[in-house]
Amino acid sequence: MERLRRLLLQENIPHEIDCPLSRHASFRIGGTSDLAVFPQSREQLLRVLCAVLETSVRYAVIGNASNVVFPDGAFHGVVIFTCGYKEITLSGSRIQASAGVSLLSLARTACDAALSGLEFAYGIPGTLGGAILMNAGAYGGEISSVCVESEFFDAESGKISSFAGDSHEFGYRTSIYEKHPRYTILGATLQLSPDDRDAVRLRMEDYIARRRSKQPLDFPSAGSVFKRPEGHFAGKLIEDCGLKGFSIGGAQVSEKHAGFIINRGGATAADVRALVEFIRERVFITFGIELVCEIKFI
Numbered sequence: 443m444e445r446l447r448r449l450l451l452q453e454n455i456p457h458e459i460d461c462p463l464s465r466h467a468s469f470r471i472g473g474t475s476d477l478a479v480f481p482q483s484r485e486q487l488l489r490v491l492c493a494v495l496e497t498s499v500r501y502a503v504i505g506n507a508s509n510v511v512f513p514d515g516a517f518h519g520v521v522i523f524t525c526g527y528k529e530i531t532l533s534g535s536r537i538q539a540s541a542g543v544s545l546l547s548l549a550r551t552a553c554d555a556a557l558s559g560l561e562f563a564y565g566i567p568g569t570l571g572g573a574i575l576m577n578a579g580a581y582g583g584e585i586s587s588v589c590v591e592s593e594f595f596d597a598e599s600g601k602i603s604s605f606a607g608d609s610h611e612f613g614y615r616t617s618i619y620e621k622h623p624r625y626t627i628l629g630a631t632l633q634l635s636p637d638d639r640d641a642v643r644l645r646m647e648d649y650i651a652r653r654r655s656k657q658p659l660d661f662p663s664a665g666s667v668f669k670r671p672e673g674h675f676a677g678k679l680i681e682d683c684g685l686k687g688f689s690i691g692g693a694q695v696s697e698k699h700a701g702f703i704i705n706r707g708g709a710t711a712a713d714v715r716a717l718v719e720f721i722r723e724r725v726f727i728t729f730g731i732e733l734v735c736e737i738k739f740i
């Protein structure tokens with residue numbers, strides 16, 4: 443770890459020792475990590491990944507921490523946040539972007555260029571890297587429908603490689619990257635379609651208005667907790683079990699949208715985990731349906 447710190451200081455790579463992870467997570471949950479690193483460029487990200495490999499230190503790669511629950515105790519290792527690595531290049535109807543670019547800026551860039559395909563992403567508080575890993579989606583759109591290629595660093599071989607088209611194995615809230623925890627997504631190419639700028643903007647405004655009216659955006663959360671079971675909506679099943687407003691510790695099933703768990707103040711990862719298990723059990727007993735968690739416990 444000392445060697446790694448020396449490198450970060452030498453190369454001027456932003457980092458923090460004993461970093462309170464809760465400060466960086468949309469859920470506002472988490473203990474400290476021995477080290478958190480915030481690379482600002484491709485070179486810095488690769489330097490950090492190679493150094494971590496050489497030192498065999500435990501690490502996690504995180505985008506904007508909007509779909510994760512960090513552990514309550516100390517994380518003895520390095521958390522690498524990609525959200526400072528933000529590069530976007532537009533060429534015709536293609537956008538090439540780095541992993542740390544926010545979905546918000548991607549959607550805005552596309553709209554400014556009168557390109558359609560990313561309207562759904564406006565309002566999802568994650569990065570491109572996190573969106574590809576999860577195949578993020580909303581309102582009938584998904585990152586899989588625009589992502590034509592993605593580049594990654596393989597921590598096993600130490601090499602950079604890429605996936606194109608079907609080799610991403612995109613599915614509902616999943617991609618090939620879920621099978622390869624040692625792959626770090628560096629960036630991707632997105633293929634969009636020309637459209638009327640005002641029409642694109644109106645769709646984006648409509649989606650964000652729907653989010654504001656239906657989602658508990660005034661409280662910290664990690665978005666929808668469960669994947670949508672086939673033929674059902676997780677929120678409706680949870681609501682029908684009478685669990686709206688039910689809480690364990692500081693974690694509560696949102697009164698506004700039962701598919702969300704919110705942090706009412708002081709929630710811990712243990713509270714969220716216990717509430718998730720309680721909900722799964724109740725839904726299974728009542729409807730015989732097994733809910734699958736969408737959020738990731740780190």
Ligand SMILES: Cc1cc2nc3c(=O)[nH]c(=O)nc-3n(C[C@H](O)[C@H](O)[C@H](O)COP(=O)(O)OP(=O)(O)OC[C@H]3O[C@@H](n4cnc5c(N)ncnc54)[C@H](O)[C@@H]3O)c2cc1C
Nearest residue numbers: 505506507508509568569571572573578579580627664665
């Ligand atoms: C209010 C709210 C609303 C939301 N609405 C939606 C929605 O409509 N649709 C939806 O799909 N999601 C939604 N989410 C969840 C979340 O924003 C998305 O899943 C988002 O794509 C996660 O991106 P992130 O950068 O925050 O990923 P993180 O939370 O940082 O990470 C998620 C996972 O991806 C991995 N990861 C991140 N970056 C990389 C990388 N570069 N290389 C390899 N692995 C990486 C992490 O290790 C982790 O396993 C919502 C969340 C909130 C809080």
